Amino acid sequence: MAQSEIPPAWRSAVTLILKTGKKGKEIIWTGDSEQDFEESFLGAWLYEAHDAIRTFLSGASPSGCSVVMDRPAGTTFEFYFLFKGRKAYGKVLLKTDGKSVVIFSAHLPRKPKLSCE
Numbered sequence: 001m002a003q004s005e006i007p008p009a010w011r012s013a014v015t016l017i018l019k020t021g022k023k024g025k026e027i028i029w030t031g032d033s034e035q036d037f038e039e040s041f042l043g044a045w046l047y048e049a050h051d052a053i054r055t056f057l058s059g060a061s062p063s064g065c066s067v068v069m070d071r072p073a074g075t076t077f078e079f080y081f082l083f084k085g086r087k088a089y090g091k092v093l094l095k096t097d098g099k100s101v102v103i104f105s106a107h108l109p110r111k112p113k114l115s116c117e
Helices: 008-020 031-040 046-058
Strands: 027-029 063-067 074-083 086-095 101-107
Antiparallel strands (some): 063 074, 074 086
8 A cells, every 4th residue: 555645624624723723732742742752853842843744734735644543533644744854754643523633743753664655
């Protein structure tokens, strides 16, 4: 299986939440994801990752892989995006209510390919 275009409706919902949501309420970082981000990008702020992910998702035909997560309920995609000129790995879940996201990953890649490649 190969990467496919991330659905426009998912992208629109996630970009809106990342633009207008508040950390800890609509934007939830797992403990591991926050730590991995801070270790990968010393001195960077979480909101900068929100901006970089939004930029990627707002681009022309961004692609990634659908990922099945046990919980919480929602739709998850993994993808590569640029953060401060460096390739980064992201995995974001849009909860079924469409009003919040969980950021599972936003760090330097640990594998050369996404799970669907």
